[in-house]
Amino acid sequence: MGKQMTEMLKGTLEGVVLALLALQPAYGYDITARLREQGFSDIAEGTVYALLVRIEQRGLVDVEKVPSEKGPPRKVYTLNAAGSTNLDEFWSTWSFLAERIEHLHHNNNQPKEQGE
Template sequence: MAVLEELINKTQMLKGILEGCVLKILNEKSCYSQELVQTLRERGFENISEGTLFPLLLRLENEGLFETKKVQSSLGPNRKYYSLSSKGKDELAEFIGVWNEFKLTVDHILRTTGD
């Protein structure tokens, strides 16, 4: 049971971190979902898939964190581009603050804990 709880906790932590990373990337540039997956892979999330990302994008869009627009593609159907709304920018700033506190705490524990 402890292994299952650990897996669930890691999954939840990853979702929160992924959300913050998505907000940061979309603050830098507007992207459609496949482009966002590629950027995440290039920046270290090698195993991320569009299937993992899509529910997150839908939830964040429903929360009003994105502005979206459809852009015609010469390669097929229109692409939905995501960019941060002002609410998304506020959420990103909050994530960065929480992340920095969290990172400082964990770094401190890792430096001071004896083996």
């Protein structure tokens, strides 16, 4: 993944993870695996775990410790009402930005008029 892609992803990864949790609750490794299935193959597990700590601290998810066959209990993250509100805001912002960026892209690909 190039530097520009990495930087853009940093700004959107929280929304992407909240969107995954809106589909179904998950634990850290599961979230990383689901991200990779969606094509985000270069995301490090540590990045996801750090993000999960932040969204838990901000009260966007509920956390339940579930016993694991291997090792300590797993923390399962579930999107809560505050997280759903945050996700709605993310999608609204994403739609606005995507529309504006697409508009700029479209205008930059138009043939220039003579005299411009």
